[in-house]
Amino acid sequence: MNLLVEDNPARRRFEILIDDALAGFTAYQPRAGIVVFTHTEIEPEVSGQGVGTRLVREALDQVRARGDRVVARCPFVAAFIDRHPEYGDLLATD
Template sequence: MSFLVEENPAKHRFEILVDGALAGFTAYLPRGAVRVFTHTEVRPEYQDMGVGAALVRATLEQVREQGGRVVPQCPFVRAFIERHPEYADLVVTPV
């Protein structure tokens, strides 16, 4: 099984493809260099396979490479960051 995570700026989300098929996404609201993550969804047939974690990990890596920051309003993204403190430096508090 191969994963590919790509940003879809037109839809304000990062999408994960599994073997070429759209398996899920994490949606955000753009606020300059900050992305406010609001919702993460994985299609039922891809749940419990690590797809959500792979999606969020790759998304956060891409945000870091772009010099961006995040506001994890989405419970899934927030929980992922709490379990992986190496991404805590990306979090900003909304004003």
């Protein structure tokens, strides 16, 4: 299985592809130096297989690499950051 997480700025979302097919996304609103995550969706056929976790981890890694901060309005992203305190430094005030 080939997994790829990529930013799709035109659609304002990070997408996870499995064997080149869209398996889910996490939507965001860009601000100056801040990425506001608003919603995450994973296709039902891959739900519960760690796809959402992989998507959010790699999206946050890309945000960190750009030097941006995060506002986690999406409950899935917020829960991920709560469970993985190594990403807590990315949080900005809303």
